[in-house]
Structures are given as C-alpha cells and as structure tokens.
Amino acid sequence: MSTRLTTSEGYAELIAKYDTFMFDCDGVLWRGTDVIDGIIDVLNYLRSHNKSILFVTNNASSSRRYYKSKFDKLGIQASVDEIFGSAYASAVYISSVLKIPKDQKVYVIGMEGLEQELAEEGIQYEGGTDPADNTLAPFSLTTFTHPTPPIAAVLCGLDVAINYTKISKALQYLLHNPDCHFLATNEDSTYPASGGILPGAGAISATLRYALKRDPVSIGKPNSTMLDCIRAKHDFDPARTIMIGDRLDTDILFGKSGGVSTLLVMTGVTKESDITGPNASPVVPGYIVQSLGDLAVLANPA
Numbered sequence: 001m002s003t004r005l006t007t008s009e010g011y012a013e014l015i016a017k018y019d020t021f022m023f024d025c026d027g028v029l030w031r032g033t034d035v036i037d038g039i040i041d042v043l044n045y046l047r048s049h050n051k052s053i054l055f056v057t058n059n060a061s062s063s064r065r066y067y068k069s070k071f072d073k074l075g076i077q078a079s080v081d082e083i084f085g086s087a088y089a090s091a092v093y094i095s096s097v098l099k100i101p102k103d104q105k106v107y108v109i110g111m112e113g114l115e116q117e118l119a120e121e122g123i124q125y126e127g128g129t130d131p132a133d134n135t136l137a138p139f140s141l142t143t144f145t146h147p148t149p150p151i152a153a154v155l156c157g158l159d160v161a162i163n164y165t166k167i168s169k170a171l172q173y174l175l176h177n178p179d180c181h182f183l184a185t186n187e188d189s190t191y192p193a194s195g196g197i198l199p200g201a202g203a204i205s206a207t208l209r210y211a212l213k214r215d216p217v218s219i220g221k222p223n224s225t226m227l228d229c230i231r232a233k234h235d236f237d238p239a240r241t242i243m244i245g246d247r248l249d250t251d252i253l254f255g256k257s258g259g260v261s262t263l264l265v266m267t268g269v270t271k272e273s274d275i276t277g278p279n280a281s282p283v284v285p286g287y288i289v290q291s292l293g294d295l296a297v298l299a300n301p302a
C-alpha cells in the first residue's frame, strides 16, 4: 500500500528519512524543455540540508555533459559524476562487461549523446548521426557490405530521426553475425514530452525485436546495470536512499529491485488508473506525490 503525501509535515518526514535522493529526469524534473514548477527550490533545499543527489535517466539522447550544462542553465547544482544516463551505462556495459575488442564497432540507432558517451569510453561506432544513415532514400542490399571485422553489437536508443536504412542495416548485422550483441539503452514505451506523450526508446527497438523475434539486452532502468554504475562511483546506504520517478515499470521497479525506497510522481507518464482500480499495476511505490515541486513549500514556508 502506498503512502500519499499531501502536507508539509509529510514532505518533511520523508526528507528526514533519507540521505540519498536518486531523481529520474523526464516527467519528474521536466517535460521536454519545460521545467516542472518548484523543482529548482526542492533540489536547492535538499542540497542545503546536506542530502546526496543523483540523477538517473533512461534518456539516452543526451550525454552526462549535456545534462550538466542543462542543470547549469537552470541554476541547479549538479556535477557530471552525479548524473547517470542510459547512454553512459550502455557505454560502460559494452567496455567493462562485454569487453568488445577495440577494433570492433558498435552500430548505433540513437542520437549525439549516445555517440558522445561511446566515444568517451573509447568505443568505435557507426550509424547514429552519420548523414549516410540519416536518409529517407530506400535502402538497397545491392550496395550494402558487411565491415571487417564484423559489427560486434547493435545498440538501440531513443532516435527521433529513426528511418528504414538504420533499421535495415541493424537487421543485417544481427542476422549476419550470431555473435553480434543486440542491446537497448532502455525500453521505455513512451516519452513524457512538453504537452504530451511521444514514442519512447522501447518503441524504436520494438521494430528490430519484432523483425528478429529476439529480445535485446536492455541496460537502463529497471535493470541493475545502472545501479552497478552508481555503486562504482557513490557509496550509499540503501536503507537511507529513495528513488523518485514517474514510471512504474522503470523507475519504481528499479528502486524496488535495488532495495531502495520509492516515490512516484504524477507529472510524467503514470496515470491514476495505473495505481488504483481494477487495472492498477502490481508495481506499488512506497510513496506517491502529485508533483515533486509540491515539496517546495518546505523551501518557501507560508
């Protein structure tokens, strides 16, 4: 059973219970470019009370450095080491877990942020924002050739410029080489944008999943890889840690699987019918608040 927080006393009690606050970004801090009311005051209040703050986003379209610049512009204190995105986690997974040989490449369905994180880990890649792959021209196998050595992995993330050429090339690599890894940065079905909902990274990788009848290894929330990346850089006591998110099947499940507390906000993709009534999800958050910004009353008492 979740505890719904609606009063200043409830907000203060929650904050006193935890030392480390892990924040999802899309749908919690902002929707697209629109920062949610009260967020900046809440984050600054937590900082002023010596709380540890981490940002844990499945959005693979941007790198940690981009997010750092976004926080700077918003006046939100954040260091690159406090930011964990599925692009970074995917690069670490490829370099440290799969240990793909440095002369082999990754084929990217994704955007500049994902390419930046791969490059920072010393991983060679093709595709991504390469103009040759960002074309609406029909894809032809007569001009296609496999590179040597073969593509070692196909990595699929949120790609707002998705097209038939990228999907077709990824399919060739995965069909041609049985050792080619099929990876997804994350599999969020939808993306909480400004003014509405858009297809998420999961909707992009679904094309390959369906064509191949094969599931990718997904690296982002709710999977533990992201928490492993966080643990490699930050000590935290799970009993004094809370994950704040807008999606039950990624953020809340990530927190519960990781042994930390969870707070669901209703400013992202989760609707009231997802948490109450006959179709309620079996993933039950510890706490629920309408908006993280509601806690700003603690920073601005009446």
Ligand SMILES: O=C(O)[C@H](O)[C@H](O)COP(=O)(O)O
Residues within 6 Å of the ligand: 024, 025, 026, 027, 056, 057, 058, 059, 060, 158, 186, 188, 189, 190, 191, 192, 199, 200, 201, 202
């Ligand atoms: O489709 C996606 O990639 C996700 O919807 C989006 O990026 C979620 O980001 P988060 O809510 O984890 O910050």
Ligand SMILES: [Mg+2]
Residues within 6 Å of the ligand: 024, 025, 026, 027, 028, 245, 246, 247, 268
């Ligand atoms: Mg979110």
